[in-house]
Amino acid sequence: MDSTDFYAADFEDDLKAAFLLNNPLKSQHGGDLVCGSCNGLTLLGMIINLTPLIMGLVIWNPFTRRYKKLPVCPVQTFPSYRGFMCFGLGYDSAHDDYKVVMISKADDSNQVWVFGLKSDFWRRSRDLEDEVTTSVGRFANGALYWICKSKCVGFNLKKEVFFDIPLLSDCGPASLFFNSFDALVVFGGNLFFPKLHDKTIEFYLVVSDVSDKGGEVVEGSWRKEFTVENVENISHDVFPLLPLAYSKDGGSILLLDSSGVFWYNLENKTNQRVIIAGLPDVPCSRYSVCWESLVSVGKDSAFDGAAEEGRIDDLEE
Ligand SMILES: *[C@@H]1O[C@H](CO)[C@@H](O)[C@H](O)[C@H]1NC(C)=O
Numbered sequence: 001m002d003s004t005d006f007y008a009a010d011f012e013d014d015l016k017a018a019f020l021l022n023n024p025l026k027s028q029h030g031g032d033l034v035c036g037s038c039n040g041l042t043l044l045g046m047i048i049n050l051t052p053l054i055m056g057l058v059i060w061n062p063f064t065r066r067y068k069k070l071p072v073c074p075v076q077t078f079p080s081y082r083g084f085m086c087f088g089l090g091y092d093s094a095h096d097d098y099k100v101v102m103i104s105k106a107d108d109s110n111q112v113w114v115f116g117l118k119s120d121f122w123r124r125s126r127d128l129e130d131e132v133t134t135s136v137g138r139f140a141n142g143a144l145y146w147i148c149k150s151k152c153v154g155f156n157l158k159k160e161v162f163f164d165i166p167l168l169s170d171c172g173p174a175s176l177f178f179n180s181f182d183a184l185v186v187f188g189g190n191l192f193f194p195k196l197h198d199k200t201i202e203f204y205l206v207v208s209d210v211s212d213k214g215g216e217v218v219e220g221s222w223r224k225e226f227t228v229e230n231v232e233n234i235s236h237d238v239f240p241l242l243p244l245a246y247s248k249d250g251g252s253i254l255l256l257d258s259s260g261v262f263w264y265n266l267e268n269k270t271n272q273r274v275i276i277a278g279l280p281d282v283p284c285s286r287y288s289v290c291w292e293s294l295v296s297v298g299k300d301s302a303f304d305g306a307a308e309e310g311r312i313d314d315l316e317e
């Protein structure tokens with residue numbers, strides 16, 4: 001498997017030229033699936049073994065250039081395990097802790113494991129009843145979200161419990177989104193659900209409150225926020241359209257389709273493609289917006305340039 005190159009482009013009013021980041025798993029075989037991101041931290045996964053499936057996980061801050069290898073989660077030692085694994089990375093503000101959540105279908109149960117950067121170990125949580133169909137959990141407002149067969153679920157990172165969110169009533173069967181990476185999107189810190197029509201895409205915001213209770217989401221908690229029209233020359237067939245950012249004046253949205261990024265003007269409903277300098281010719285498969293942060297990746301971290309020839313890792317803690 002070829003490894004992936006990661007690029008970052010600064011964004012203030014507009015996108016600046018992109019620059020190459022130093023993928024810490026670049027030299028590893030089977031490396032670098034993006035399994036989540038939160039506050040500038042990125043969760044990368046690599047397949048260590050296929051049957052039983054064993055995933056190695058790394059938390060990486062591309063801006064401080066530190067990364068940390070997580071210990072292998074105990075569930076992965078199940079000998080019969082062949083199935084499906086989902087991940088997520090989120091922030092528990094009540095405990096000021098970053099948490100990795102792994103849902104693994106093992107022996108007919110959906111085991112849930114949580115790794116806290118502070119405690120530095122994997123803890124088993126209560127099993128999830130439904131089967132998850134989106135692989136990467138989306139972090140918004142203190143919870144991680146996935147789509148299951150018949151509903152959407154949120155995992156409250158403070159209480160470490162799941163809560164249900166009904167799917168939009170007329171959005172079709174959830175299986176429509178089977179394995180779809182981007183069936184749920186986070187935009188401006190909120191969770192959105194894109195609903196596709198022939199010529200328009202409506203974005204619904206999910207209104208949830210995870211502050212006090214296990215998570216409270218009531219019927220009718222989807223609120224239509226904006227609609228993208230004239231989508232004829234926008235490629236949204238493979239992946240749903242991803243909103244990335246509002247323009248400074250709020251009149252336009254930076255969106256991502258299968259071909260790249262473009263501005264969509266909310267008033268006159270026109271779109272304009274953006275060429276990002278510094279990117280390679282091959283299309284980029286994933287984009288996400290993150291805040292450049294100095295968040296620590298925790299104990300036992302390493303410098304992501306350690307493999308660079310002649311480089312001395314003087315940042316080692
Ligand atoms: C739409 O609005 C934007 C921003 O005001 C402007 O730059 C663009 O020219 C407008 N396009 C049309 C077709 O009116």
Ligand SMILES: *[C@@H]1O[C@H](CO)[C@@H](O)[C@H](O)[C@H]1NC(C)=O
Binds near residue numbers: 233234262271272273
């Ligand atoms: C769609 O087509 C219009 C007119 O040719 C062009 O200005 C615009 O940049 C295109 N939009 C995208 C997202 O490719």
